[in-house]
Amino acid sequence: MKQHFIKVFLISLIIFSTVITTGIFTYAKFMSPEGITQKLPEDEEPIAVDEEDENLTPLEKAMRDSNRINALLIGFEGTRSDTIMLGSFDRKTKEANIISIPRDTYYKRDAYAKYSEMQKINAVYGSEDDGYKALLKAVEEITGISVDKYVAVNYNGVRAAVDAIGGVEVNVPIHMKYTDIYDKPPLYIDIKPGPQIIYGDKAMELLRFRTGDPGYPSFPNGDVGRVEMQQQFIKSAIKKSLSLRLPNVISAVYPHVETNFTLTELLGLAKDAIGFSTDNLTTQILPGNPKILGSNPPLSFYIPDGQEITKVVYDLYDVPLSASAEEENVAHASE
Numbered sequence: 001m002k003q004h005f006i007k008v009f010l011i012s013l014i015i016f017s018t019v020i021t022t023g024i025f026t027y028a029k030f031m032s033p034e035g036i037t038q039k040l041p042e043d044e045e046p047i048a049v050d051e052e053d054e055n056l057t058p059l060e061k062a063m064r065d066s067n068r069i070n071a072l073l074i075g076f077e078g079t080r081s082d083t084i085m086l087g088s089f090d091r092k093t094k095e096a097n098i099i100s101i102p103r104d105t106y107y108k109r110d111a112y113a114k115y116s117e118m119q120k121i122n123a124v125y126g127s128e129d130d131g132y133k134a135l136l137k138a139v140e141e142i143t144g145i146s147v148d149k150y151v152a153v154n155y156n157g158v159r160a161a162v163d164a165i166g167g168v169e170v171n172v173p174i175h176m177k178y179t180d181i182y183d184k185p186p187l188y189i190d191i192k193p194g195p196q197i198i199y200g201d202k203a204m205e206l207l208r209f210r211t212g213d214p215g216y217p218s219f220p221n222g223d224v225g226r227v228e229m230q231q232q233f234i235k236s237a238i239k240k241s242l243s244l245r246l247p248n249v250i251s252a253v254y255p256h257v258e259t260n261f262t263l264t265e266l267l268g269l270a271k272d273a274i275g276f277s278t279d280n281l282t283t284q285i286l287p288g289n290p291k292i293l294g295s296n297p298p299l300s301f302y303i304p305d306g307q308e309i310t311k312v313v314y315d316l317y318d319v320p321l322s323a324s325a326e327e328e329n330v331a332h333a334s335e
Contacts, residue, residue: 062317063146067092069269071149071261072139074132080122083230086139086147088316091272097316098234098283099143100227102302105286106293107138116294120301132260142304143286144313144329149261157256159200164252167197168237173229176209177216198233207233223302224285231283239278287312 056064068090075083084101103122112118118127121138128134132150140147153161162168176191189205191198198206210226212218219225261269287308292298306329314321 058322059314059317059319062319066090066317068317069149070145070147071151072136072147073098074125074135074150074152076125076152081125081135082122084121084135084139086143086145087151088145089269089273091269093280094273094276095280096276096282098231098281099286099312100231100283101139101142101286102223102227102288104223104290104300104302105142105288106291106301106303107142116299119293120299143309145316149259151257151259151261153253153256153258157253159204160252160256162198162203162237163200165237165241167199168203168233168240169195169197170206170229170233170236171195172206174212174217174219176206177213178209178211179213203233222290222300224290227285234283235278235281238281284312 068088070086070088073083073085073087074081080103082103084103084105086099086101088097088099090096101121103120105121106119107121107124108119109124112123112127117123121135121142124138125131125135136147136150139145172191172193172195175193176189178187178189180187187205187208189209191202191206191209207226207230209229210219210223219229286302287305288302289305291301291303293301310329311321
C-alpha cells in the first residue's frame with residue numbers, strides 16, 4: 001500500500017506525545033537498556049553574545065536566541081515525500097506550531113529544469129544522494145526557518161500508533177468514497193460522514209483521501225482540503241495520546257521511527273515538554289496558491305507566497321513586522 005499516510009499523526013504521537021512527554025523516560029528506563037546509559041542533558045549555560053552582531057536583523061537575533069526546536073516530519077510514497085510538515089516546539093513557552101507543506105509545492109532546481117515534475121518538493125528526497133539533507137535544505141529555503149532534525153514513521157508504525165491509543169475521534173465532513181484497482185494492493189476507501197472513532201486501516205484511508213469516485217464528493221480545494229483534515233486528526237490524536245499512559249504506545253511505534261534525534265535530545269525534550277497541552281498547538285498551511293504550470297503535460301503546482309511566509313516566520317519568533325520587513329522575503333519561495 002502506498003505510504004500516503006504518515007501525516008499529522010507523525011507529529012502528534014512521536015514529537016508531542018511519545019517523544020516529549022514523561023512516557024519517554026519510562027521507555028528509556030525499562031525498554032532501552034542502551035539508552036539509559038546516556039547522560040541526561042543538563043541545563044545549558046547561556047551562550048555569550050558577541051556585541052559585534054549589531055548587524056543582525058531583529059528576526060535573526062530572535063532566531064539565534066530562540067528556545068525553539070524545529071523538526072521536519074516526513075511521510076513517503078515510494079521515494080517521494082508525500083507528506084512534509086515543519087514542526088516547531090518552544091521549550092520555554094511550551095508552544096508548538098505545525099506548518100503543513102503541500103506535496104505539490106514548487107521548488108526550483110536548475111539541475112532538473114527540463115523535468116517539470118522534478119520541480120515539486122515531493123521529488124527532492126528520491127532524486128538526491130542524501131535525501132534527508134536535500135529535503136531539509138529545500139524546506140529551509142522555502143520557509144526561511146533553520147531546521148536540521150527530521151522524524152519519519154512507516155505505514156506499520158502509524159497503524160500501530162492509532163490502534164495503541166484506542167483510535168482517534170474525528171468529524172468526517174463528507175462521504176469519502178474512492179476506489180483505485182491499480183494500486184498495490186487495490187485501494188478501497190469508504191468512510192461515512194459524521195463524528196466517529198477511526199482505527200488503524202481506516203485512519204490510513206482517511207489520511208489518504210482527496211478525490212471521490214464519480215458521483216461522490218471530493219475536497220473542494222484538493223490537497224489543501226486533505227491537509228485540513230489531517231490537522232483535525234492531529235489535534236484529536238494529541239489530545240487523546242496526552243491523556244494516556246504511554247509506554248505501550250511507545251513500544252508499538254518506536255521500532256517504526258526513523259529520526260536523527262539522539263535519545264539524549266529526546267530526553268531533553270521530554271523534560272522541557274512536561275505540561276504541554278493542545279491549547280498551545282497551532283496548525284497552518286504554508287501560505288501559497290495552486291497554479292497550473294507547463295504544457296507537456298500541464299501540471300498542478302502549489303506556489304509559495306514569499307511575503308505571507310515572511311509574516312508567518314516573524315509571528316513564529318514573536319518579532320514585530322516592520323515596514324521594511326513587509327517588503328522582504330525571508331524565504332526564497334518566489335524565486
